[in-house]
Amino acid sequence: MRTSKYIALLLGCALLGGCDEGKIYPSESDGTGAGYNVVMTGDLKGSAEYGSGYSLVLAVFEEGDDFAEISKGVEVGSGETELSNVTVTQGTVELCVVNTLRKRVLTLATMQVNDQAGGETLRFDVGDVDVSAFGIIADRIFATTCLQCHGGTSHAAAGLDLNREKAWAMLVNVPSNVVEGMMRVAPDEPRRSTLWEAVATDASAGWSFNHSNLLPSEQSGFIEKWIEKGAEK
Numbered sequence: 001m002r003t004s005k006y007i008a009l010l011l012g013c014a015l016l017g018g019c020d021e022g023k024i025y026p027s028e029s030d031g032t033g034a035g036y037n038v039v040m041t042g043d044l045k046g047s048a049e050y051g052s053g054y055s056l057v058l059a060v061f062e063e064g065d066d067f068a069e070i071s072k073g074v075e076v077g078s079g080e081t082e083l084s085n086v087t088v089t090q091g092t093v094e095l096c097v098v099n100t101l102r103k104r105v106l107t108l109a110t111m112q113v114n115d116q117a118g119g120e121t122l123r124f125d126v127g128d129v130d131v132s133a134f135g136i137i138a139d140r141i142f143a144t145t146c147l148q149c150h151g152g153t154s155h156a157a158a159g160l161d162l163n164r165e166k167a168w169a170m171l172v173n174v175p176s177n178v179v180e181g182m183m184r185v186a187p188d189e190p191r192r193s194t195l196w197e198a199v200a201t202d203a204s205a206g207w208s209f210n211h212s213n214l215l216p217s218e219q220s221g222f223i224e225k226w227i228e229k230g231a232e233k
């Protein structure tokens with residue numbers, strides 16, 4: 001009785017162990033494991049001081065995942081950034097802004113990874129990238145989501161043109177055309193700014209166009225932080 005139980009237990013262990021045989025699970029920080037390396041080059045311009053909660057990183061995302069599997073802070077300028085021992089075989093390598101949970105906020109450059117083999121070095125050149133908070137907001141948010149009404153080809157809703165060259169002067173310290181007593185952007189004071197009201201609250205439900213669902217909360221939070229930090233150009 002006792003012996004057969006013991007044998008069953010032994011057999012079970014052997015079988016379970018057998019399933020994992022041949023696989024290697026290197027730890028993330030171990031630079032000598034079975035993963036591959038990523039070396040990013042490029043010329044990153046502007047300040048990447050976005051305020052607490054947001055950072056500029058080189059990161060790798062598993063296909064379909066919004067949270068970085070592995071990431072490393074990036075310095076502005078033209079130095080190299082290296083990630084070693086990456087084990088994601090299907091996904092993307094990105095220069096991006098993430099929040100404290102390592103969730104993707106905005107992508108500045110991206111490269112696909114397909115069946116990447118271990119031991120190799122992937123080169124990721126991102127070219128010239130404006131990484132400043134306002135540059136990111138203008139190039140990655142206004143340009144994709146707002147220009148169809150605010151600028152672009154024909155007219156600018158509420159007289160607000162959000163094209164890159166004009167947006168800052170049209171927003172910062174300019175009284176609102178829509179809400180009396182508010183500014184479009186009051187530096188340091190998101191709550192006195194219609195830009196913040198538009199993208200981060202439901203207030204615009206009462207305007208002639210409801211903006212409240214235009215942006216994911218990670219991005220409206222990034223705009224809020226930019227205003228809070230002084231709305232620099």
Ligand code: HEC
Pocket residue numbers: 141142145146147148149150157158160175176177178179183184194195196198199206207208209211214215
């Ligand atoms: C479908 C058209 C449309 C889109 C897209 C749109 N807006 Fe607007 N926006 C408007 C209209 C219309 C108004 C004026 C509302 C009113 O007068 O009641 C307005 C007003 C505003 C105001 C207030 C301006 C002021 O003088 O206080 C801000 C700020 C603003 N929009 C920002 C944005 C941002 C940022 C985006 C993109 C994330 C965006 N809008 C996308 C139509 C749009």
